[in-house]
Amino acid sequence: FPITAGRAARKTAGMPHRRPTGPASRLLPGIVALVALLLAGETCARDQGLPAARCGIEKYPEFLILEKEGKLAEKASLPMRQLGRREMKEQSLDPASTFKLALSLVLLQNGFDPGTAINVADPYIPNTPRSIDLSEALLYSSNDYFRLLAREKGPEFFRTGVNGLDYYAAPIGEDWLGPPSSSDDIVHGGNQRITPARQLLFMERILRQEIAGSATLLEQIRWPRSPEDEKVRPDISLFGKTGAFDQTVWFVGGMRNSDSYRVIVVVRRGHYKTRREAIRLFYCRMGQALPEHPLIPE
Structure with missing residues (x-):
């Protein structure tokens, strides 16, 4: 100088x-x-028609949170909001039981009755063996329910159907269910992987009902709200699906009313028991209190 x-x-x-x-x-x-x-990471404007989040990422530093908001009548949505472990956004991860949303859409698009009762014996579902319908199969993530349907209809039925949903970035290959080539691994997508960013886009399309069968699927994946929150905002509904496999824990879902929506993906690496934290995080990011529910931690 x-x-x-x-x-x-x-x-x-x-x-x-x-x-x-x-x-x-x-x-x-x-x-x-x-x-x-x-x-x-709170740089995105919030939709004033939806409840504000009640928490940030401070208590959940191991999670990645991706969110988007928009108006149902408008094609464009607000930019993605990213909190926490942002390096995970484009990581290829096992979708775990969130893949059952794609399986369900394939079934519904082919005339499946969501009230179809199937006898299951999943040890983590209360009072099994017993018959459950699609809604309860999604709530408790029944593997038996979807494996029995996969054996009945064949893996190719679901491979073709999921490819038509544009769920993954690339079409599923014929070798997606590794040896022995059974239907057991179909409940978590076989050897396929997906990024959190793509999960967010897929869930957004479901909330916007841009995929055939989405309206019926949303009725099967409703999550409860507290009486107090219901009283304050009776117009809002919550939707979601948990997933935990291969050290990956997910919650994908969102909220919507007749005008607006907020979609969210919550994910972390770790033990399946951290699903409880994922559920808590979903509710506080939706601006809702934890209600009583079989899957909601005390």
């Missing part, structure tokens, strides 16, 4: 620090707040 620049710097360094006054002083708090929002 020129000698004069060094002298000027030393001279300036010795001057007393002055706080900004006038218009600059009034702008400073706003600038600080904007920087804080940028650092927190």
